[in-house]
Amino acid sequence: MTTNFDSSSFIAKYPDTLIVLLGPTGVGKTNISFKLAEKFTSPIISSDSRQFYKELKIGTAAPGDEELSLFKHYFVASHSVFDVYNAGQYEQDVLKLLDGLFLKHPVALLVGGSMMYIDAVCNGMDDIPSVNDEIRNRCQQLYADNGLDYIQNELKKLDPEHYSQVDLQNPKRVLHALEICMQTGKPYSSFRKGERKPRNFNVLKIGLNRPRPELYERINHRVDLMMEAGLLQEASQFYPYKHLNTLNTVGYKELFDYMDGKCSLDEAVQMIKQDSRRYAKRQMTWFNRDKDIFWFHPDDVGGVVRFIDNVLQKK
Numbered sequence: 001m002t003t004n005f006d007s008s009s010f011i012a013k014y015p016d017t018l019i020v021l022l023g024p025t026g027v028g029k030t031n032i033s034f035k036l037a038e039k040f041t042s043p044i045i046s047s048d049s050r051q052f053y054k055e056l057k058i059g060t061a062a063p064g065d066e067e068l069s070l071f072k073h074y075f076v077a078s079h080s081v082f083d084v085y086n087a088g089q090y091e092q093d094v095l096k097l098l099d100g101l102f103l104k105h106p107v108a109l110l111v112g113g114s115m116m117y118i119d120a121v122c123n124g125m126d127d128i129p130s131v132n133d134e135i136r137n138r139c140q141q142l143y144a145d146n147g148l149d150y151i152q153n154e155l156k157k158l159d160p161e162h163y164s165q166v167d168l169q170n171p172k173r174v175l176h177a178l179e180i181c182m183q184t185g186k187p188y189s190s191f192r193k194g195e196r197k198p199r200n201f202n203v204l205k206i207g208l209n210r211p212r213p214e215l216y217e218r219i220n221h222r223v224d225l226m227m228e229a230g231l232l233q234e235a236s237q238f239y240p241y242k243h244l245n246t247l248n249t250v251g252y253k254e255l256f257d258y259m260d261g262k263c264s265l266d267e268a269v270q271m272i273k274q275d276s277r278r279y280a281k282r283q284m285t286w287f288n289r290d291k292d293i294f295w296f297h298p299d300d301v302g303g304v305v306r307f308i309d310n311v312l313q314k315k
Contacts, residue, residue, distance in 0.1 A: 012314060016102040016201040019308060021111045022047070022118055022287060023208035024280035026219040028298035030063065032208065033111040035301050036308070037071040040107040045094060046075040047112030047121065050249055053081045055238065058231045059251035061222065081238065081246040084136075086176075088128065091120035102201060107312070115286040122205070124197025128188075131179040139179050143171060144243055151178055159187035167282065172245055204311060206304060207293040209284065219276045226251065227269060235259075250275045 019042070021033055037044050046052070050060040054077035062076055074097060079085050094110075101108050110121060119125075143151050151174050156163040158181040166173050177188040184191075210218070235255040238247055242256045251272050258268035287293060296304050 012202045012311075014201050015106065016098075017107050017312065018098065018121070018201050018203050019107060019109050020047075020118060020122065020203060020205045021109060021208065022113055022205060022293070023298070024215060024283040024287075025113055025276055026061075026222050026280065027113075027208045027210055027215060028218070029111055029113070029208055030061075030067070032298060032301055032304060033109060034067075034071060035305065036109055039305055040105075040109075040308075042105055042107045042109045043072040043074060043101055044109045044111055045097065046073065047110050047114050047117045049087075049090075049112075049114040049117050051076050051112070052079045052085065053077070053083075053246055054079065055081050056234070056246075056252070058226050058229050058234045059249075061226070081241065081244055083246075087116045087120040088125045090117050091125050094121045098201065113283050115283060122199070122203050124195075124199075126192050126194070128180060128191050129184050131183045135179055135183045139175050139182065140243065140245075143175060148174070151175060154178055155181070155188075158182070159189050161187060162189040162192075165189075171248055175245070203292075204308065205290065205293040206308070207287060207295040208298045209295060210297060215280060216277050219280060220273045223251075223269065223273045223276060231255070232265070250279055 019036065019040075021029055021036065023029055033044055036042065048060065048062075050056060051062045052075055053060070056062070057077075063073060068076065075090075075094075098108060110118065112118065139151070142154070148169075148171055151171070152163070152168050155166070155174055155178045159177060162177050166177060168174060180186075180188040180191065209215070231251060232255055235252050236259065238244075238252070239256060239259050241247060242253075247253070247256075254263075254268045254271040254275065257263050257271075258265050263271070294307065296307075
């Protein structure tokens with residue numbers, strides 16, 4: 001797999017460059033990120049929103065202590081599952097961090113696959129009002145008492161436009177939009193402008209992908225390795241807190257269903273694999289809309305390095 005674009009289309013306007021290494025879950029971003037960090041002596045900023053949480057190590061495939069000791073990482077095990085943290089806060093935190101990093105490093109790496117968090121750093125977030133605890137708790141209770149179908153229908157009543165666009169199978173997205181509607185009395189879609197905010201650094205996006213059968217085989221194997229590493233034990237520690245948004249995620253919610261007696265352990269593992277594959281498909285649908293991404297196969301490390309070298313030399 002090669003890039004879709006000639007590198008000459010990248011025009012560097014600033015002395016500093018943020019290399020964004022993105023791709024679907026399980027594609028193999030970690031290996032190349034270490035190669036790039038070593039090549040460009042760059043710190044690594046995680047844009048995997050699940051790896052932010054220090055309690056979730058196995059199910060998020062977070063870098064281990066040995067890997068973390070090799071290169072400076074940011075936003076890995078930086079928060080607790082009990083913290084309320086979102087893409088808007090992440091945008092501000094990363095921009096502030098980059099201001100300091102670029103004083104010492106001309107190149108920084110943003111590595112991960114959380115679509116909204118990558119967009120937040122590269123393009124900026126819409127100015128969405130904050131939600132108070134009363135509204136958030138009320139919406140969470142509505143979800144807990146009535147299920148996903150109910151909050152989907154509530155969102156449809158309050159904001160049919162966003163209802164037609166949002167991933168209806170993602171409770172986090174549905175709940176967030178519903179919270180804004182209830183907090184402000186206005187449709188969530190009325191706050192979404194989609195305007196790109198200026199950045200004082202270059203952004204170079206490198207995408208990694210594999211043929212679908214190859215990617216899915218890797219995902220299935222990784223789930224098996226997670227189970228062998230103790231994912232069930234890790235999830236069981238947080239069963240009492242399964243209502244938290246941060247725990248309503250692939251690898252944990254399926255095991256919570258097993259603990260609730262809704263399925264067998266084998267069925268739960270198969271669902272983790274299936275949901276992981278579905279998530280990878282959603283990621284690629286999102287990424288394919290971005291024409292600024294230069295695509296490579298993860299095994300083509302040399303091609304990625306040569307491409308970036310060529311681009312940076314044009315600065």
